[in-house]
Amino acid sequence: QMNGWGHYTPARLKPGISIERAQEEMTALVRRLAGGNPPVGMTQGVVLGPLREELIRDLPRLLMMLLAAAGLLLLIACVNVSNLLLAQSLNQSTEVAVRVALGATRGRLLRQFFTYSVVLALLGGLVGLLLTFWSVKPLVALASVQQAVNEFDIEPRIDLPTLGFTFLTSLVVGLLFGLVPALRVSKANVNHTLKEGGRSGSLGVAGQRVLSTFVVAEVALALVLLVGAALTFQSMRRVVQEDRGFDMENVLSFEVALPEQKFPEPLRKMDFIRQSLERLRGIPGVQAAGATTTQPLYPGTYTLPFNPEGKPANNPMGAYFTHDRVVTPDYMKSLGIPLLRGRGITEQDTAETPMVAVISQSMAERYWPGEEAIGKRLKPGPYDSPAPWVTVVGIAGNLKETFDPGMPNLEHDAWYRPYQQAAPFFESIIFTLKTQGDTRSIAGAARQAVAEVDRDLPVYDLMTMEEHLAERTTQERFSAWLYGTLGALGLLLAALGIYGILSFSVNQRLREIGIRSAMGAAPADVRALVLRKALGLTALGLGLGLVAVLFLTRFLSFQLYQISNNDPVTLALALIVLGLIALVSSYIPASRAARVDPVRALRYQ
Numbered sequence: 001q002m003n004g005w006g007h008y009t010p011a012r013l014k015p016g017i018s019i020e021r022a023q024e025e026m027t028a029l030v031r032r033l034a035g036g037n038p039p040v041g042m043t044q045g046v047v048l049g050p051l052r053e054e055l056i057r058d059l060p061r062l063l064m065m066l067l068a069a070a071g072l073l074l075l076i077a078c079v080n081v082s083n084l085l086l087a088q089s090l091n092q093s094t095e096v097a098v099r100v101a102l103g104a105t106r107g108r109l110l111r112q113f114f115t116y117s118v119v120l121a122l123l124g125g126l127v128g129l130l131l132t133f134w135s136v137k138p139l140v141a142l143a144s145v146q147q148a149v150n151e152f153d154i155e156p157r158i159d160l161p162t163l164g165f166t167f168l169t170s171l172v173v174g175l176l177f178g179l180v181p182a183l184r185v186s187k188a189n190v191n192h193t194l195k196e197g198g199r200s201g202s203l204g205v206a207g208q209r210v211l212s213t214f215v216v217a218e219v220a221l222a223l224v225l226l227v228g229a230a231l232t233f234q235s236m237r238r239v240v241q242e243d244r245g246f247d248m249e250n251v252l253s254f255e256v257a258l259p260e261q262k263f264p265e266p267l268r269k270m271d272f273i274r275q276s277l278e279r280l281r282g283i284p285g286v287q288a289a290g291a292t293t294t295q296p297l298y299p300g301t302y303t304l305p306f307n308p309e310g311k312p313a314n315n316p317m318g319a320y321f322t323h324d325r326v327v328t329p330d331y332m333k334s335l336g337i338p339l340l341r342g343r344g345i346t347e348q349d350t351a352e353t354p355m356v357a358v359i360s361q362s363m364a365e366r367y368w369p370g371e372e373a374i375g376k377r378l379k380p381g382p383y384d385s386p387a388p389w390v391t392v393v394g395i396a397g398n399l400k401e402t403f404d405p406g407m408p409n410l411e412h413d414a415w416y417r418p419y420q421q422a423a424p425f426f427e428s429i430i431f432t433l434k435t436q437g438d439t440r441s442i443a444g445a446a447r448q449a450v451a452e453v454d455r456d457l458p459v460y461d462l463m464t465m466e467e468h469l470a471e472r473t474t475q476e477r478f479s480a481w482l483y484g485t486l487g488a489l490g491l492l493l494a495a496l497g498i499y500g501i502l503s504f505s506v507n508q509r510l511r512e513i514g515i516r517s518a519m520g521a522a523p524a525d526v527r528a529l530v531l532r533k534a535l536g537l538t539a540l541g542l543g544l545g546l547v548a549v550l551f552l553t554r555f556l557s558f559q560l561y562q563i564s565n566n567d568p569v570t571l572a573l574a575l576i577v578l579g580l581i582a583l584v585s586s587y588i589p590a591s592r593a594a595r596v597d598p599v600r601a602l603r604y605q
Contacts, residue, residue: 117178
């Protein structure tokens with residue numbers, strides 16, 4: 001990569017040659033070729049880096065975060081299953097006591113319970129594999145992330161590594177959620193259980209603490225999942241709905257290559273563009289037609305080094321940088337880019353006339369604050385280069401040029417140069433059509449219009465601006481959809497888990513509740529007793545979850561756009577939503593406890 005100029009060249013290193021050594025040799029080579037004066041924008045000559053990192057970029061971190069979210073969901077499920085197995089072990093307490101009395105060892109009992117939980121987990125893993133096999137492709141299509149699947153060459157399939165991972169995960173999960181009930185059974189008091197004569201067992205104080213821990217853990221884990229999903233969704237929504245400074249509605253664009261072999265002379269290139277635009281404007285439904293070398297939302301952007309007159313850049317690069325856009329006169333009209341002051345690009349701006357440019361408002365304010373930028377001059381490249389000065393003739397509205405927070409100076413900066421003054425330097429052209437009605441319906445006519453000028457030039461990347469935005473935001477939408485799904489499942493499991501644990505806890509306390517009722521406790525008092533405990537555990541879980549959120553969400557920062565990983569509104573909404581769900585899940589068993597008949601409860605116990 002030649003830093004600043006945007007030229008990328010793949011190269012394979014010889015065996016035994018490190019990137020560091022190749023970097024030194026390439027830097028020395030470029031400096032020799034430059035005569036000791038490297039071109040502007042090249043601080044180290046050629047910057048070498050692994051191709052894999054350039055291609056996948058943030059994908060490994062994204063997948064790790066998704067794996068972590070799936071792990072949190074799995075932990076919530078493990079808590080729920082542990083609670084169910086704990087309840088089942090309590091119902092089997094008499095059977096276990098009889099087995100121990102007949103000589104069963106603790107190790108044999110542990111093997112029995114672990115075998116049961118592992119078989120249960122393996123069956124669950126098998127069902128999960130079958131569901132994955134049937135649903136993965138429809139889910140990919142439903143999430144509108146097929147572009148990401150194609151881009152990263154991901155083939156959704158179940159192979160041997162997937163089977164192995166599923167088997168190991170199911171095995172570990174089976175051991176994990178079978179641990180608590182197995183330990184409880186192994187420590188059971190056999191004499192006490194047999195004396196009870198087959199009546200329901202009780203968890204005791206230690207068991208109640210385990211159940212309380214389950215509630216706290218479920219709430220904390222669910223909060224982390226919910227906040228992550230909410231932040232990712234908010235980020236995606238801001239990316240999609242952000243005002244980009246131009247009208248995306250009913251705009252069709254496509255690109256045509258202009259190879260030097262076919263267009264050795266700039267005049268032939270300009271004639272092709274001019275004739276194509278004439279035919280495109282004649283298509284019914286086309287309101288405006290323009291052309292450019294690059295535009296917002298395209299994956300490839302070009303920046304150009306420059307220096308304002310009288311204000312040479314005082315930085316290691318020896319120049320400032322801005323988005324470079326070569327345009328035809330009607331390009332700004334086709335995208336609805338406002339011209340704030342001065343004039344736009346016209347057909348009279350030719351290679352024989354003085355060099356001119358229209359610049360964005362942010363660029364004018366950055367380099368000429370408090371001054372009128374129209375009439376000012378700037379020069380491409382180093383300040384002392386022989387390039388001609390370019391005069392600013394107009395100020396255009398700002399466009400959203402990049403999503404990269406590491407390039408704040410390039411977020412809105414851009415200049416527009418006449419295509420006739422830059423024809424020798426570009427090798428492709430992008431046509432943009434502002435249309436009425438169904439934009440896609442004129443795609444065939446647009447292809448035909450270009451073919452009428454030159455049938456040998458293929459049309460590619462033909463899509464609407466909304467489709468370009470969808471393509472550029474694939475990762476954001478992919479993350480938001482997956483996090484949202486995991487967050488919703490986490491909420492559902494947490495609600496079911498809290499309800500199940502509290503219901504089990506109420507059943508364990510039927511004797512206590514019956515005595516309280518017999519002693520004169522009103523149903524409202526019993527309901528309040530259960531709710532106080534449930535809400536206290538929920539509050540503790542929310543507090544621990546909030547601490548975890550403040551620590552863990554910083555790892556989400558790399559994929560958040562214009563929202564803090566500790567956004568107070570998002571945190572507050574997540575706390576309220578989860579708190580309300582916990583309240584509803586707690587109210588049902590609390591109400592059932594309030595309706596307990598003391599006579600039946602005491603007789604049952």
